[in-house]
Amino acid sequence: MSAATGAVKATSSLIACEGVTVSYGEGEARVTALHSVDLAVQPGERLALWGRSGSGKTTVLHVLGGLVVPNEGSVTWRGQELSSLDDAARGRARAMGIAYIFQGSNLLSHFTAFENVAFAREASAQSAGRRSDRRAEHEPEDLLELVGLSAKLDSLPNELSGGEAQRVAIARALAQSPELLLCDEPTGHLDSDTAERVLDLMEALQREFSFALVTATHDAGVGARAGRVVELADGHVVGVTQP
Numbered sequence: 001m002s003a004a005t006g007a008v009k010a011t012s013s014l015i016a017c018e019g020v021t022v023s024y025g026e027g028e029a030r031v032t033a034l035h036s037v038d039l040a041v042q043p044g045e046r047l048a049l050w051g052r053s054g055s056g057k058t059t060v061l062h063v064l065g066g067l068v069v070p071n072e073g074s075v076t077w078r079g080q081e082l083s084s085l086d087d088a089a090r091g092r093a094r095a096m097g098i099a100y101i102f103q104g105s106n107l108l109s110h111f112t113a114f115e116n117v118a119f120a121r122e123a124s125a126q127s128a129g130r131r132s133d134r135r136a137e138h139e140p141e142d143l144l145e146l147v148g149l150s151a152k153l154d155s156l157p158n159e160l161s162g163g164e165a166q167r168v169a170i171a172r173a174l175a176q177s178p179e180l181l182l183c184d185e186p187t188g189h190l191d192s193d194t195a196e197r198v199l200d201l202m203e204a205l206q207r208e209f210s211f212a213l214v215t216a217t218h219d220a221g222v223g224a225r226a227g228r229v230v231e232l233a234d235g236h237v238v239g240v241t242q243p
């Protein structure tokens with residue numbers, strides 16, 4: 001079978017990009033953000049995407065999360081070609097286990113911390129019946145306790161500090177029982193002590209939940225904690241290191 005028919009390739013990767021090229025805009029305004037990027041993420045690994053502003057980190061996360069469809073190349077989830085699926089099937093594939101923590105926590109502003117987590121858990125449970133057993137173990141209040149926010153269940157996002165909002169965003173992502181957690185500049189708006197605490201927490205939760213973690217960052221501290229660092233420059237992968 002060809003890739004176009006949704007062939008499943010033999011692979012140990014959780015998700016993989018091959019020859020992914022992404023361009024934005026038209027005509028003279030056209031910008032090629034990624035040039036033939038190859039990247040494979042293994043189950044449970046901790047990978048950092050590192051590079052200067054504009055190098056293409058967020059675009060890679062968007063491709064992995066299915067928010068951007070590449071102009072060229074393929075994206076496979078557990079060996080299943082995603083670009084060959086229609087929108088509904090792609091949505092289901094995504095619901096199978098990819099959670100996203102956006103730059104700035106991006107919480108629903110009219111919902112409390114508890115409601116933000118509960119809503120994500122509900123939406124995720126509805127779109128995929130999988131691992132409902134595991135999901136049932138982690139009620140929203142348990143997840144908020146895990147991130148140290150039991151006292152803030154009823155707080156609205158504008159009543160939380162930046163670090164607290166970031167931790168609600170982490171609890172919300174965990175409520176989806178992800179196999180892959182995509183995280184864009186998780187420490188971008190935090191002071192260095194709070195950033196350390198958020199990163200410690202992510203590591204501890206990753207050990208407990210064993211999801212693969214892909215973090216886009218220009219913070220060298222995040223890179224130093226990763227199992228593998230993929231360096232981007234001008235939309236090209238220019239290096240892979242293991243700290």
Ligand SMILES: Nc1ncnc2c1ncn2[C@@H]1O[C@H](COP(=O)(O)OP(=O)(O)OP(=O)(O)O)[C@@H](O)[C@H]1O
Pocket residue numbers: 024025031032033051052053054055056057058059060216218
């Ligand atoms: N929606 C868009 N329309 C046009 N160009 C875009 C769009 N999004 C990103 N770009 C361009 O694509 C390139 C890569 O952007 P991207 O956001 O992936 O970089 P980044 O590494 O995440 O940067 P930062 O560290 O500043 O977040 C940049 O040149 C950027 O200007």
Ligand SMILES: [Mg+2]
Pocket residue numbers: 057058059184216
């Ligand atoms: Mg970015």
